[in-house]
Amino acid sequence: MQTNVHANYFRKVGGFPTPILHGLCFFGISGKHIYQKYGPFKNIKVRFAGTVLPGETLVTEMWKEGNRVIFQTKVKERNAIAITAAAAELLSGDSKPAAKSPSGGSSDIEVPGFGASKVFAQAKAQLDAMSAQDKAAKLKKANGVFQFDVSNDAGKTESWTIDAKTEGTIKKGKAAKADVTIIVKDSDLVALATGKGSAQSLFMRYCFEGKCANL
Amino acid sequence: MLLHGEQFLEIKKYPIPTSGTLSTEARIIDILDKGKAASVTIGTTTKDKSSGEVIFENQATVFIRGSGGFGGPSKGADRGAATAPNVPPKRTPDAVVEEKTSEDQAALYRLSGDRNPLHIDPEFSYANQCAR
Numbered sequence: 001m002q003t004n005v006h007a008n009y010f011r012k013v014g015g016f017p018t019p020i021l022h023g024l025c026f027f028g029i030s031g032k033h034i035y036q037k038y039g040p041f042k043n044i045k046v047r048f049a050g051t052v053l054p055g056e057t058l059v060t061e062m063w064k065e066g067n068r069v070i071f072q073t074k075v076k077e078r079n080a081i082a083i084t085a086a087a088a089e090l091l092s093g094d095s096k097p098a099a100k101s102p103s104g105g106s107s108d109i110e111v112p113g114f115g116a117s118k119v120f121a122q123a124k125a126q127l128d129a130m131s132a133q134d135k136a137a138k139l140k141k142a143n144g145v146f147q148f149d150v151s152n153d154a155g156k157t158e159s160w161t162i163d164a165k166t167e168g169t170i171k172k173g174k175a176a177k178a179d180v181t182i183i184v185k186d187s188d189l190v191a192l193a194t195g196k197g198s199a200q201s202l203f204m205r206y207c208f209e210g211k212c213a214n215l
Numbered sequence: 216m217l218l219h220g221e222q223f224l225e226i227k228k229y230p231i232p233t234s235g236t237l238s239t240e241a242r243i244i245d246i247l248d249k250g251k252a253a254s255v256t257i258g259t260t261t262k263d264k265s266s267g268e269v270i271f272e273n274q275a276t277v278f279i280r281g282s283g284g285f286g287g288p289s290k291g292a293d294r295g296a297a298t299a300p301n302v303p304p305k306r307t308p309d310a311v312v313e314e315k316t317s318e319d320q321a322a323l324y325r326l327s328g329d330r331n332p333l334h335i336d337p338e339f340s341y342a343n344q345c346a347r
Contacts (some may be wrong), residue, residue, distance in 0.1 A: 036312060
């Protein structure tokens with residue numbers, strides 16, 4: 001399989017073969033790209049169709065089809081296919097809103113012009129996916145209602161509320177009674193949530209450990 | 216020589232626990248005859264050892280060159296998302312992400328426990344390429 005890929009590869013390296021990258025390694029990197037664009041997924045399938053050499057550039061092309069993201073991954077330098085016949089099924093797809101939450105799908109949370117709204121939507125997806133037992137444990141630990149007043153570059157302000165006290169919900173709008181109100185720039189909140197790779201887990205951890213005031 | 220052909224991963228528990236002891240059990244799902252090569256699909260179930268809760272399901276298909284021709288079936292059963300053809304639509308992609316891997320990426324990935332010398336030893340990988 002993939003004899004042509006290897007032939008190119010030998011030409012490229014000029015007779016000095018380099019060990020190839022693990023399939024599961026670029027599988028993981030492609031999965032990260034889907035996560036960056038569409039958030040958490042419940043399953044992922046790939047076919048390894050070609051080799052990748054350490055140092056090469058991966059290009060993941062994605063097509064969103066309902067709740068699934070069909071994708072393929074290429075090696076930029078050789079315009080060669082590395083992954084085909086691949087797809088991931090999203091944890092919270094907008095094709096079936098309100099499937100898991102009586103308060104509605106993520107579209108209720110997302111607001112154009114606010115990157116932070118995507119962070120809240122992802123955090124909500126993760127929260128909704130928790131078992132009741134896990135949720136109760138988290139609520140007990142955090143025990144607070146956090147209101148975020150987020151302002152964007154256009155000078156608009158929107159609010160989101162994380163109720164980590166009674167309901168265990170994340171929704172758009174102000175809290176009836178907030179224990180902590182955080183005033184933050186949209187760009188700062190997004191940078192915080194995405195800066196360390198695991199976007200919503202960092203964000204969730206902050207909030208559910210009651211450290212939102214540190215934002 | 217063995218090649219990794221396909222991989223299916225299902226994350227059964229969100230968020231993924233950040234600590235705990237995992238226990239993984241493996242089973243053979245399919246052994247197919249692809250002529251020159253054999254295709255073997257292995258299923259693994261990973262559980263939290265203390266609670267017994269399933270965290271991950273994996274299905275890995277490997278090609279073993281030179282092991283085919285034993286008269287087995289050439290096509291396996293439909294296993295849903297794990298065997299879906301996933302043909303991309305004709306339109307341009309909705310999103311594209313580009314990322315350069317590092318020169319030491321394979322050495323770094325080795326820390327995950329995959330010690331196959333194909334990924335680290337130039338002489339071994341060269342010998343494998345030549346043998347085909």
